[in-house]
Amino acid sequence: AAVADELNAVGFNPQFMPAFYRALTRSGTVFIGSESGMDLFPASLRERWGVAAFASQAISRGQRIVAILGCCYSTARTDFGASEIRLLSAIGSQAAVALENAHLMEEARAADRAKAEFVATVSHELRTPLNVILGYTDLLRDGAFDQAGSDRADALGRIRQQSMQLLDLIQAMLDVNRLDSGGLRLTVEEFQAAGLLRDLRINLPASWCHDGVRLDWPAADGAIQLRTDRHKLEMVLRNLIHNALKYTDSGSVTVTVEQPRPGVA
Numbered sequence: 486a487a488v489a490d491e492l493n494a495v496g497f498n499p500q501f502m503p504a505f506y507r508a509l510t511r512s513g514t515v516f517i518g519s520e521s522g523m524d525l526f527p528a529s530l531r532e533r534w535g536v537a538a539f540a541s542q543a544i545s546r547g548q549r550i551v552a553i554l555g556c557c558y559s560t561a562r563t564d565f566g567a568s569e570i571r572l573l574s575a576i577g578s579q580a581a582v583a584l585e586n587a588h589l590m591e592e593a594r595a596a597d598r599a600k601a602e603f604v605a606t607v608s609h610e611l612r613t614p615l616n617v618i619l620g621y622t623d624l625l626r627d628g629a630f631d632q633a634g635s636d637r638a639d640a641l642g643r644i645r646q647q648s649m650q651l652l653d654l655i656q657a658m659l660d661v662n663r664l665d666s667g668g669l670r671l672t673v674e675e676f677q678a679a680g681l682l683r684d685l686r687i688n689l690p691a692s693w694c695h696d697g698v699r700l701d702w703p704a705a706d707g708a709i710q711l712r713t714d715r716h717k718l719e720m721v722l723r724n725l726i727h728n729a730l731k732y733t734d735s736g737s738v739t740v741t742v743e744q745p746r747p748g749v750a
Contacts (some may be wrong), residue, residue, distance in 0.1 A: 495561045502527065505541075510550065513543045514574065518562045538562040542577035546585060554580060571579070590690055613692070614647035643691075650690055653720060660717075671714040678742040679705040681715065685722055685740070698731065699737040709744055 505525040508515045517526050519538040526539060538558040543550045554577050620639045624630065630637035663670075682705050694700055711718070722740075729738045 506550075507540060509543050509553070513545070513577075514570065515539075515541045516565050517541075535559050540573055542573045544577050544581045544584065546581065546588070551584060552580065560612055570710060587595060607654065609660060611651065614651040614654075614690075617647045617692070618644050618651070624687060646688060646690060649688060653723070657720060672716065673713060674715055675710055675712045677707060677708040678696050678711050679707045681711070681719060681722075682740065684740060685719060685726070689723075689726065693727055695730070697735045698733050700726075701737050701739040701741075703739065703741045705742045709742055 486635065502525070505515060508525055515525060526536075530536070531539075536557045537560055539554040540558075542554040544552040544554055554573065556573065581626050583746060625637070630640055682702060686702050689700075726738065726740060
């Protein structure tokens with residue numbers, strides 16, 4: 486067990502045993518016996534571990550060595566037989582397959598976790614505007630607002646605002662599916678940055694803002710023009726603003742646009 490712990494600590498990395506690592510990289514298998522390869526393995530370690538001969542097989546993933554299979558012998562050997570070489574190589578190949586499968590399983594689990602988190606987040610984000618829409622709709626149905634009053638107009642405005650937010654969320658989910666299938670297209674156009682920020686500000690849900698955090702919108706230079714997909718850029722900026730407000734406990738969040746200085750990409 487002590488030898489195994491030391492072997493794990495050594496790690497057979499290029500910095501510790503460069504000659505051994507180079508030989509293993511070239512052939513995939515290194516044999517150290519009484520007549521060959523003794524210079525590849527530190528003599529001090531061989532003496533402390535009582536190793537007279539050593540056989541190693543690289544376990545690779547693609548072109549990268551991810552592990553080393555080693556067999557140590559306490560008695561001197563001049564060579565290793567063909568059957569031993571085949572057995573060591575076969576074990577190394579099976580170990581490589583096992584490691585690859587374990588890696589794929591971990592990737593699958595990570596994908597499942599990401600999917601579960603995505604579904605949970607989307608479910609929460611969808612419920613928020615839906616609850617607002619249902620609440621104001623019930624109030625309107627019960628006659629809580631004057632037919633010609635400003636409160637009724639404000640309620641209808643909030644319903645429309647939350648409906649647009651709901652539509653954006655659904656569109657974002659559809660875009661994710663299109664992105665996975667390679668079917669997401671861009672609608673490139675030229676527009677003023679000031680107009681984009683103005684629309685963002687008007688349509689920003691009031692529920693995103695909370696006490697202790699100020700949202701600043703300095704006036705944008707009307708001469709600044711952008712050329713991209715306006716709708717997708719607006720979605721990206723909405724998400725950034727939402728996250729900034731969500732994770733800022735105090736102070737301010739500033740949304741501004743500036744013309745890049747000459748020579749700055």
